[in-house]
Amino acid sequence: MPILDWLFNPSGLTPHGFCLLWAPGMIALHAASDAIIGLAYFSIPLALASFAAKRKDLEYGWIIHLFVAFILACGTTHLMSILTLWSPAYGVEAIIKLITAGLSIATAVILWPLIPKLVAIPSTSQLKELNHQLAFKVEEHSRTEELLRQSETKIRHSNVELEKRVEERTAQLVISNQQLKDAVVQRDLLLREVYHRVKNNLQMIDSIVMLQSRQLDDETAKAGLKSLRDRLYALGLVHMQLMSSQNLKTFDVAPFLRELSANILEGTARRDIELSVKAIPLDVGLDFAIPLGLLVTELVTNSLKHAFPDGKGKVEVSLSRLDDERILLVVSDNGLGYDPVNKPQKDRRGGLGTMLMDGLIKQLKATMTVSSGNGTTSEVHIASTVIA
């Protein structure tokens, strides 16, 4: 077997001990030294390999394994040196040296370019410094956190404070609101009381006038007092309506006109006269209702007094709104018309009624036209601005 011979016993070569003339001291020294070196060379890579196995996080850890292989190979060459003292296995030794050479040159070649990369790996001291900086930052963070917590607490406090103030303010507003409501209730009570008193006083005056009238024999005087009572009734009725009104300022004119006209008719005790009142729903105030009520009283009284000598007929009162927003009051009867040429109006009613109507129409900023044909029709145009 030529290969085995080449490996273990090349022909003609002697063991290395032969070169040393088998000097026992020399052989022993070589063998012992190589043994120690070999063992040490085996120990070191094992230690390295164990280290690498435990530190799996090492960057470039594979280089350790290269060292392990290279040192192990070196160790083997020393063990081979012991073997070759007694056996000429120079072929095996050469192959092992070749392997060692390959490993060492590879390690050497690979190591140089690796140096900058290894240098770049932070050292423990650098890591410590970083750690220190980190610790500082962590501390800074916790300081910031503490500040944040403090401001949060402050905000929570101001929030609580704010809520408290809002609550207090709300409570104050609730109280003021209640006071205002109470004041409004008081005002309403007072206004109702005033209207009530006015109405009561008017009724007392009416009583006095009625009692006075009973004392009189003169029919003209009695008629005068009757007119006065109708006018007083109009004033009282306005206050009556105001007392019942929701806002104590305005009321619907339609029921007012109906009651007013019906009362005048009742006062005449003429059952055969038909009365019709047609009025649009219209909220009116005191300043409009009083002159309007007095005007209607005069006009209706006029018709009842003069239009129906036979005691039969019809009186119509209507209130409507024209296209131009003006209000139109019409009082008409189907009785005897009057002749404006031969019988001037003041003869129909007497001076006081005419004077009152003129004044009331002026106060209402209105105009009145009276026409006579089939009965008498009075049309009063009132500007809508004076209503409420």
Place this chain on the structure above:
Amino acid sequence: MTSLQKSVLIVEDEFLIAIGLSSQVEDMGLVVCATADTADGAVALAKEHHPAVILMDVRLRGVRDGVDAALEIHHHLGSKVIFITGSREQATIERISQDHPFAILFKPVSERQLQGTIADAMRATAME
């Protein structure tokens, strides 16, 4: 129940209004048996005179009002009570309505309205 007289009791605390009412009643040919200005006075006079009809104002002098008086009188005598009130407030009307009033008239009351209502009340009493 006691038999009632054909007379009218007027309960009204304003003298002028009371005398106005009286004269209107007398104009009808009826007798005004008395005039009261308090609820207690009204009850006492009603018990004394047994009027068929009572004209009752709601607001009176004193603590009790016309409704209190009317309740008591109605309970004892059964006179026809015609309330005459200055207020059209719902609360007042509801209070009056507890008392089975014969009628409620609102001030100002016209003569015709007053006399018509009294005549109706007299007729109702006569039919009982």
